[in-house]
Amino acid sequence: MIRICIAGGTGQVGAEVVRQALERGIEVSAFSRRPPMPGTAKHHDGAAYWAADVATGSGVAEALAGADVVVDCLEGRSRKAIKGFADGGDRLLHAAKMEGVRKVVLLSIINCDQVRLGYQRSKAEKERRYAGSDVETVVVRTTQFHSLLAEVFSAGSRVRLTPVFKGARFQTISPSEAAAALLEEALGSRLGELHRVRTVGGPEILPMRSMAQIWQTATHARGKVIELPLPGSMGEYLREGQNLIPEQTFGRETFPAWLAKNADSL
Numbered sequence: 001m002i003r004i005c006i007a008g009g010t011g012q013v014g015a016e017v018v019r020q021a022l023e024r025g026i027e028v029s030a031f032s033r034r035p036p037m038p039g040t041a042k043h044h045d046g047a048a049y050w051a052a053d054v055a056t057g058s059g060v061a062e063a064l065a066g067a068d069v070v071v072d073c074l075e076g077r078s079r080k081a082i083k084g085f086a087d088g089g090d091r092l093l094h095a096a097k098m099e100g101v102r103k104v105v106l107l108s109i110i111n112c113d114q115v116r117l118g119y120q121r122s123k124a125e126k127e128r129r130y131a132g133s134d135v136e137t138v139v140v141r142t143t144q145f146h147s148l149l150a151e152v153f154s155a156g157s158r159v160r161l162t163p164v165f166k167g168a169r170f171q172t173i174s175p176s177e178a179a180a181a182l183l184e185e186a187l188g189s190r191l192g193e194l195h196r197v198r199t200v201g202g203p204e205i206l207p208m209r210s211m212a213q214i215w216q217t218a219t220h221a222r223g224k225v226i227e228l229p230l231p232g233s234m235g236e237y238l239r240e241g242q243n244l245i246p247e248q249t250f251g252r253e254t255f256p257a258w259l260a261k262n263a264d265s266l
């Protein structure tokens, strides 16, 4: 039987990979710096949870022991975490090689190499480290998550505004369908090359303004929808539609459907 280790197995996508893998009868281990307590929302019975930190390497080899495939769902948003994000990937890849892991699957962001901001650069740099690894790797780049747009709108609502970026459209995907794409790659056979990149998107492309209105209706939030210009490479990325992949609609769950399903937590 295959054994999968999920790095960042308590995150919004990682925990879904854990859940879906267990549902398919796969043996699962997962690690994060703070493993979940049994009985809490992030804990899935049947998975073996480990405390490990890719920033230092502590506990990583132990968590990976016996795994055939590793799925990297790690995140790093603080300045320090962004700076060390790719090095954390190196530590994970090194431990994977030492532990005889066959394949490592990385969750990344569509065209992250086109944005010259620290956060996106850290993703692109990690992708490059993966492409240089001795172990087989698949990078799964996804479009933005439905939850990201909900976070942006919700942040504005604190000052009774719903911000939208001028000219931006999104093809958002649900975190659970991003997890399904990762699991599909984790379980798939090698397709030839040692390193492969696959990009997947959500089911439909919507102007950000329409998404703001859909979000307001779903959450009963009031507030003026205001259009903000987004300068720099992030603005270009969105205006040029580099965040879209209409020919790869992997996800089926639409933004309104995802909002309806998560109404209690929005």
Ligand SMILES: NC(=O)c1ccc[n+]([C@@H]2O[C@H](COP(=O)([O-])OP(=O)(O)OC[C@H]3O[C@@H](n4cnc5c(N)ncnc54)[C@H](OP(=O)(O)O)[C@@H]3O)[C@@H](O)[C@H]2O)c1
Residues within 6 Å of the ligand: 007, 008, 009, 010, 011, 012, 013, 014, 031, 032, 033, 034, 035, 052, 053, 054, 055, 073, 074, 075, 076, 088, 107, 108, 109, 110, 123, 142, 143, 144, 145, 146, 148
């Ligand atoms: N948001 C989007 O629209 C979007 C779109 C495409 C791709 N992505 C990418 O998807 C990835 C996952 O995102 P997410 O939202 O699921 O992340 P998340 O919810 O923040 O989860 C991150 C996970 O990584 C763990 N972690 C963080 N630092 C760690 C460290 N040093 N050592 C070990 N574990 C660590 C966290 O647990 P602890 O904190 O307990 O360690 C947690 O389990 C990110 O790389 C993100 O860029 C995001």
